[in-house]
Amino acid sequence: MARFITIISGKGGVGKSTTSINLASSLNMMGKTTTIVDANLTTPNVGIYLGVPVVPKTIHDVLAGKIPIDDATYIHKSGTKIIPGSLSLESLSSIKPSQLKHKLKDLDKQNDFVIIDAAAGLGREALAGIEAADEILIITNDELPAIADALKTSRVCQELKKEIIGIIVNRRKENGVRIKDIEDMLELPVISIIPEDEKMREALTQRDAIIHTHPSSQASYGYRRLANFLLGNPYYEEAVSVTDNRTFMQKLLDALGIT
Numbered sequence: 001m002a003r004f005i006t007i008i009s010g011k012g013g014v015g016k017s018t019t020s021i022n023l024a025s026s027l028n029m030m031g032k033t034t035t036i037v038d039a040n041l042t043t044p045n046v047g048i049y050l051g052v053p054v055v056p057k058t059i060h061d062v063l064a065g066k067i068p069i070d071d072a073t074y075i076h077k078s079g080t081k082i083i084p085g086s087l088s089l090e091s092l093s094s095i096k097p098s099q100l101k102h103k104l105k106d107l108d109k110q111n112d113f114v115i116i117d118a119a120a121g122l123g124r125e126a127l128a129g130i131e132a133a134d135e136i137l138i139i140t141n142d143e144l145p146a147i148a149d150a151l152k153t154s155r156v157c158q159e160l161k162k163e164i165i166g167i168i169v170n171r172r173k174e175n176g177v178r179i180k181d182i183e184d185m186l187e188l189p190v191i192s193i194i195p196e197d198e199k200m201r202e203a204l205t206q207r208d209a210i211i212h213t214h215p216s217s218q219a220s221y222g223y224r225r226l227a228n229f230l231l232g233n234p235y236y237e238e239a240v241s242v243t244d245n246r247t248f249m250q251k252l253l254d255a256l257g258i259t
């Protein structure tokens with residue numbers, strides 16, 4: 001049986017699609033049969049990021065009941081399977097996002113992992129992405145607005161009785177909110193930190209996952225750590241360090257639990 005994992009964010013622009021792509025690609029590199037589903041039905045990005053923006057059959061055709069899901073599945077040169085979305089606005093008129101969970105069931109026996117790149121926010125598309133999965137990964141940046149939206153998202157997932165694996169802090173900056181504070185605010189563990197990495201833009205230009213184009217980059221280490229976490233494997237690559245710009249006194253007070 002496959003593990004159906006939805007990657008969700010309370011707001012756009014936090015790196016949800018790039019995380020979905022790189023997590024799926026990392027799992028594939030580790031020998032796990034993995035499919036990425038672009039469930040961001042209004043503004044799909046997975047196909048664009050991987051160099052296949054226009055394909056004859058998409059998840060929209062599946063949701064419209066026109067084709068079986070296998071017909072909308074493509075294989076990236078890395079071996080990762082992709083179910084992209086349509087860029088046509090007309091394709092939105094005949095679909096029912098609520099059918100996503102039912103349509104994805106056919107992927108169960110063919111995969112070890114199904115990574116669902118959900119729509120941002122908490123609209124009907126995002127809720128369909130949450131409903132389609134057994135497990136949830138919430139992605140955020142280390143900025144207060146993004147964290148506040150992540151909190152709303154976690155509450156909705158809890159109400160829907162979905163298992164939240166943890167929080168991914170993407171595009172981690174030197175002066176961002178502390179990880180411990182993010183965990184305290186969200187009442188969930190941060191299981192992966194993906195540093196801000198200038199190589200990500202180069203990977204997008206090459207229409208590929210950064211773990212393929214820049215395997216030694218800081219972000220690549222972060223994605224491999226995340227994949228190993230999901231597999232329950234120890235991970236021995238050197239941790240990515242983010243400069244701690246606190247003063248000595250601030251570090252001492254934090255260590256003593258004094259704020």
